[in-house]
Amino acid sequence: MSELTKSTAGAGPAQTAPAAPAEPAIARVTQWGEIRHRFLANKLAVIGLVLVALLFLVAIFAPLLSPHDPYAQDLTNTLQGPGGDHLLGTDALGRDQLSRILYGSRIAVVVGLASIFLACVIGIAVGALAGYFGRGTDSVLMRIADVFFAFPLLIGAIVIIIVMGRGVTPVIISLAVFSWPTVSRLLRSSILSVREADYVLAARALGANTRRIILRHILPNSIAAVMAYAAFNVGGAIVAEASLSFLGVGVSPEVPEWGNMLAAAKDFMGVKDYLWTYPSIAIVLTVLGFVFVGDGLRDALDPKLR
Amino acid sequence: MTTSSITAEVPRQRGEGAEGPVLEVRDLHVEFKTREGVVKAVNGVNYSVSSGETLAVLGESGSGKSVTAQAIMGILDSPPGRVSKGEILFQGRDILQLPESERRKLRGPKMAMIFQDALSALNPVFSVGNQLGEMFRVHQGMSKKDAKAKSIELMERVKIPAARSRVNDYPHQFSGGMRQRIMIAMALALEPDLIIADEPTTALDVTVQAQVMDLLADLQREYNMGLILITHDLGVVADVADKIAVMYAGRIVEQAPIHELYKRPAHPYTRGLLDSIPRLDQKGQELYAIKGLPPNLLKTPSGCAFNPRCPKAQDICRTEVPALLPVTERDGTELAGRGSACHFREEQLHG
Amino acid sequence: MAELDKKDDAVDATPGISEVEVVDAASETAALAAIEAPVDRGEPILQVRNLVKHFPLTQGILFKKQIGAVRAVDGVSFDLHQGETLGIVGESGCGKSTVAKLLMLLETATSGEVFYKGTDITKLSGKALKAVRRNIQMVFQDPYTSLNPRMTVGDIIGEPYEIHPEVAPKGDRRRKVQELLDVVGLNPEYINRYPHQFSGGQRQRIGIARGLALNPEIIICDEPVSALDVSVQAQVINLMAKLQDEFNLSYIFIAHDLSIVRHISDRVGVMYLGKMAEIGTDTQIYDHPTHPYTQALLSAVPVPDPEAREGRERIILTGDVPSPANPPSGCRFRTRCWKAEDKCATEEPLLAIPQRFKSVDSPAAHESACHFAEEKAVLAV
Structure with a gap:
């Protein structure tokens, strides 16, 4: 009905009024060039990117940045407030808070990326099969996904950790095992709508085989949602990982990890608040970073430039 | 099809009919701010409609015909859109100067709009009767029971067969033509002085188009309203409009x-x-x-x-x-x- | 897909051609040879016989059971002659788009045959099927969804060559694509742009260029201009007419806009609820319609000339098209027809030249599926 508002509301760079001719001056725009351009035009996405980049740098250079050994206990210097030698204070065992937060980023990055990567591998495979073949395959795969989706993460994680023991790997596996269903559902529904698109029909009418249809037409147009979700949910995985550690089913308590730090700080709430505020800030900034990047990606990957 | 046996109310006599137009748009400019610059969607449009008169506004996509209508109704997407210049005189007063709360009171009792896509304009989770009745409950404080009775009467007025039994049906249970009738009923509910119909029959089949157009024309005569008919189809309006304004690139060209x-x-x-x-x-x-x-x-x-x-x-x-x-x-x-x-x-x- | 009761009583004729069953290599070569053979102008190139498509209606999530069927296409027969345009008109839900998909083999027919140069293409597979696909192409309705948004125009128009590499050697393709862009009236330099950089009319031209790439013999156009602005529609229609002459194409032109169909078509078929109601030359259908549905449809066409429409009778049908899941017995149009009698509810009218016109040499003597077919002038001349 409104021919104008549709296109002007939040229009992207290459978009002009609906029926406007494309300007001959536009040179070859590569797909990635355009996506990058749109991503960088989004202020929040850039902020997110900076936050994520900072996190990665901190994780890589944690040994260089940390003023102290994050494991070193100093029982003469416990529960020191921020300032002096210990910029963010020390905990109940006299360990340097700043160093532990810096080292904690390593676990966050590894667990966040690895669990989402794994979840995507499983999820994309299952989702693509279910979405493309439909019918029986779809029903069976999706009911399996439903079971994993419905299973409470914490209980599942505890079971896995009882079997595998504590550590980073069991945490990654338990997070992946319970988050792939979202990926496959997302991809499946996206494929279901793309599968019926006229350009897929057009390719079939030309005689294209299944492989070409999936690889050239369906996946490139349906994967965007998954990519954006993945970026978005690295943050979620980091929170989940911290929660597991906080509850004592994640990595072992001596490891410098944000959830562990919060768990150790909970006895001092209201008394030594610096113990929980700084790790919390680290978590919040990390999650926000990934959320902004995910949102930015979603908008930038949409070729319709909504 | 069963025809309604309920006799139409005597049309209200509107005093302003002879004195001046119901609506007068003067030198209207509307802009949209986008990343690449300012889109000048409407560049100085003037038109007027009197009671009982039908104005057809013809244009292609991007001509500004719908944006003008949205500005009149006060449902312009803003930001990014805004009226940068001009006046919209409704029954003699410039409604662009009114606060939003006042303008909201105009929508429904004084002016109403019919959209192209009735399925997306109706709320899928409420029954048709509920949505029709809402107009009376909100604007006239009617009781639920009275509102429902009014809804049935309205549905009969727009010639929906078996209105009494269908009043509790949901929008998706109606065919395209019937949904468009419901949209018309909704617009008519409070007997406004002006109706703006934005491509009311574009989504309908030819044989149904004719039915809906005829209905709209009949009701307009009966209620003596001003009607603005927005369309891209020169054929559709030929029978029902009194005068026509052709728009191109945000201006009236003829x-x-x-x-x-x-x-x-x-x-x-x-x-x-x-x-x-x-x-x-x-x-x-x-x-x-x-x-x-x-x-x-x-x-x-x-x-x-x-x-x-x-x-x-x-x-x-x-x-x-x-x-x-x-x-x-x-x-x-x-x-x-x-x-x-x-x-x-x-x-x-x-x- | 469940076999449902087939209605094959509507049309009797089976074309006098040998059915080619493609099972072994020998018959595949035979089929291929038949497909590649040229057809003379005016000879039938596509013959559709008793085409039926029922979409099963199912219930249940895990264990689906069929509770009925939507009879989208229910026994449709017609011929397309080489070099002509056959228009198919009807309201939404009449099955015209399903016919297009069946002819393109994008849907599997429930029953019925589609003979392309004498070969039933609904039973083909492998090489022969690919050869048929090369020769029958389609132009879609919505230029915004029919082009893959992640491919450049060059990739879109060039994709047919990747699928059928024998048509153009690799080195030639880019030049061919640019030629095609030129043919459809677009700047060949646009080859590296993405679809969203074009307007609706331009995108439809891209879709047409893709359809032309393999040098097909038949193009099936499903509402090719209905999504375009009025001033652009005429451009695209003219382009299609020009291409038909230039490339010796046969068109099936599906649309709901009767004025456009008449403009471009040599013959016109009118569909209603999965069946062909009336078919004939454009003059026969538009100036001498004998089926009441055609008459109503024509009289409802908005004519943009108030003087031409004074004096003409308007037939305003009541009600809507019934659901194809539960079509009326007998004649499907009887629920909206002003002529309906008891016979219409019990006996299905066949698509044939009505008895009363059979011996008359008049334009009214064309196939019409009505028990009470009679002429009625509905267009003011």
């Missing part, structure tokens, strides 16, 4: 009583549109086609916006924006109600 326009267009764009429609009763070899594409509103061509596509364009067309001026008969007598924004309007008119 204005005329409906029959006059078809007989003797005074703007090359209108001429082109009329010629490019294949007629059932004449089968030619090649269709006349307006060359080129509708303009990019980010950079409307200088001078007359139509000049790059116009077969008659001269130098003056590229430099000077033609104003909408009255057209005259060969002997100089002015043609009532006619205007054209073309430097060569007389030549166009008299061939």
Whole structure:
């Protein structure tokens, strides 16, 4: 009905009024060039990117940045407030808070990326099969996904950790095992709508085989949602990982990890608040970073430039 | 189809009919801010509608016909859109000056809108009767029971068969034509003085189109409302409109009583549109086609916006924006109600 | 897909051609040879016989059971002659788009045959099927969804060559694509742009260029201009007419806009609820319609000339098209027809030249599926 508002509301760079001719001056725009351009035009996405980049740098250079050994206990210097030698204070065992937060980023990055990567591998495979073949395959795969989706993460994680023991790997596996269903559902529904698109029909009418249809037409147009979700949910995985550690089913308590730090700080709430505020800030900034990047990606990957 | 047995209310006598138009749009400008610049969607539109009169606003996508309507209704997407200049006089007062709360009170009882896509304009989770009745409950404080009775009456008024048994059905249970009737019923509910119908029959089949158009015309006569009919289809409005305004690139390029326009267009764009429609009763070899594409509103061509596509364009067309001026008969007598924004309007008119 | 009761009583004729069953290599070569053989102008190139498509309606999530069927296409027969345009008109839900998909083999027919140069293409597979696909192409309705948004125009128009590499050697393709862009009136330099950089009319031209790439013999156009602006529609229609002459194409032109269909078609078929109601030359259908549905449809066409419409009778049908899942017995149009009698509810009218016109040499003597077919002038001349 409104021919104008549709296109002007939040229009992207290459978009002009609906029926406007494309300007001959536009040179070859590569797909990635355009996506990058749109991503960088989004202020929040850039902020997110900076936050994520900072996190990665901190994780890589944690040994260089940390003023102290994050494991070193100093029982003469416990529960020191921020300032002096210990910029963010020390905990109940006299360990340097700043160093532990810096080292904690390593676990966050590894667990966040690895669990989402794994979840995507499983999820994309299952989702693509279910979405493309439909019918029986779809029903069976999706009911399996439903079971994993419905299973409470914490209980599942505890079971896995009882079997595998504590550590980073069991945490990654338990997070992946319970988050792939979202990926496959997302991809499946996206494929279901793309599968019926006229350009897929057009390719079939030309005689294209299944492989070409999936690889050239369906996946490139349906994967965007998954990519954006993945970026978005690295943050979620980091929170989940911290929660597991906080509850004592994640990595072992001596490891410098944000959830562990919060768990150790909970006895001092209201008394030594610096113990929980700084790790919390680290978590919040990390999650926000990934959320902004995910949102930015979603908008930038949409070729319709909504 | 069962016809309604309920007799129509005596149409209210509207005093303002003789004194002036229900709606008068004066020099309206609407802009949209986008990343690439300001899109000038409406650039100085003037038109008016009186009670019992039907104005057809014709234009292609991007001509600004719907944006003008949204500005009148006060449902412009803003930001990014805003009215940058002009007045909208509704029953004599400039509604652009009113606070939002006042304008909201106008929508429904005083002016209403019918959309192209009834399925998306109706809320899928409420029954049709509920949505119709809401108008009475909210604006007139009617009780649930009375509102429902009113809803049934309205559905009968728009000739929905078995209204009593269908009042509790949901929008998706109705066919396209029936949904559009419900939209019309909703617009009519509070007997507004002005109805704006934005492509009301575009989504419908030909045989249903005719039914809905006839219904709309009948109801308009019965209620003596002003009706603005927005369309891109020259054929649809021919029967029902009194006068027509043709829009191009945010401006009115031609204005005329409906029959006059078809007989003797005074703007090359209108001429082109009329010629490019294949007629059932004449089968030619090649269709006349307006060359080129509708303009990019980010950079409307200088001078007359139509000049790059116009077969008659001269130098003056590229430099000077033609104003909408009255057209005259060969002997100089002015043609009532006619205007054209073309430097060569007389030549166009008299061939 | 469940076999449902087939209605094959509507049309009797089976074309006098040998059915080619493609099972072994030998018959595949035979089929291929038949497909590549040229057809003379005016000879039938596509013959559709008793085409039926029922979409099963199912219930249940895990264990689906069929509770009925939507009879989208229910016994449709017609011929397409080489070099002509056959228009198919009807309201939404009449099955015209399903016919297009069946002819393109994008849907599997429930029953019925589609003979392309004498070969039933609904039973083909492998090489022969690919050869048929090369020769029958389609132009879609919505230029905004029919082009893959992640491919450049060059990739879109060039994809047919990747699928059928024998048509153009690799080195030639880019030049061919640019030629095609030129043919459809677009700047060949646009080859590296993405679809969203074009307007609706331009995108439809891209879709047409893709359809032309393999040098097909038949193009099936499903509402090719209904999504375009009025001033652009005429451009695209003219382009299609020009291409038909230039490339010796046969068109099936599906649309709901009767004026456009008449303009471009040599013959016109009118569909209603999965069946062909009336078929004939454009003059026969538009000036001498004998089926009440055609008459109503024509009289409802908005004519943009108020004077031409004074004096003409308007037939305003009541109600909507019934659901194709539960079509009326007998004649499907009887629920909206002003002529309906008891016979219409019990006996299905066949698509044939009505008895009363059979011996008359009049334009009214064309196939019409009505028990009470009679002429009625609905267009003011």
